[in-house]
Amino acid sequence: MSAADAARPLGPTAPVPGAADPAVDADRFRLALGRFATGVTVLTTFSDGHDHAMTANAVTSVSVDPLLVLVCVELDARFHDAITESGVWGISILGAEQRAVAQWLSTQGRPLHGQLDRIPHHRGTATGVALLDGALATLELRTTAVHPAGDHSIVVGEVVSLASTEHPADALVYYRSRYQTLK
Template sequence: MTSAPDPDLFRLAMGRFATGVTVLSTLWQGHDHAMTANALASVSMEPMLVLVCVEVDARFHDALSESGVWGVSILSSSQRRTADWLSTQGRPLHGQLDRIPHARGRTGVALLEGALATIECQTTDIHAAGDHSIVVGEVVSLGVAEHPGDALVYYRSRYGVQS
């Protein structure tokens, strides 16, 4: 019988996969909830579906599960400080977006100004997957930057830039 793969080696291997950086947002019980995420994928064109993966223990998970709507802001390279802030565990919930320029989308969720693109979704399914949930949403609105800059990417546990 072979031993299970080493979790540290798994983390290292997955770190070799470059991803874009996003901010997920929702509005629940009158408060904005947001987090930095890189687990985003296009699922289907008809209907238009995307998925995000959210850690079950994250406070964002409960807010997302209950609200039923959420936004994705795909970050530009100039938004690294925002990515850092919204990935800080234990940050205050109230006012976490006060210093981050944003607008309200069709569903009321915060969408970050200066993002390369924004996507608003209504949750269609939530699937348990280990210590995360896979949240599938139908796209209800889209926005793209007219003059997009460079993308903020995550590779080998570090932020970088992709032109």
């Protein structure tokens, strides 16, 4: 390939419709990103003498050397202070059969104490955080950085322990504001 070919745009060169649209707002933003299917996880930590948990789909692998993962947590979420103060946390990647768990842990106003009482779980061996039984995979992490990002914090953690099922069930995914199954 010549240098001229390498510099040539690969896609359409016309402006993308709506790219500079002044009517872009939070609702349209959520609608657009709702078109992006994501896995569903439960984040857990232990702070102030009890477990904290929340459903999350803003989870991304960052690096394999070292093993890093990031999560985005809303500043106003009760989980925010718990994860930033604790310094250790867990991720349980949910299977399709765990839809009720995802719904419960995303319910606004649920009791702060005893959130995991009705959910089978065990303690991670590296950090002691709760990890959900039956999850497709679990990870334990130690926080390495917290970055402010608008109305959220980006929490980066190094993986200190992980496990995954040998024969995973169907995955639980979130798409167009609904839980769905990926076979």
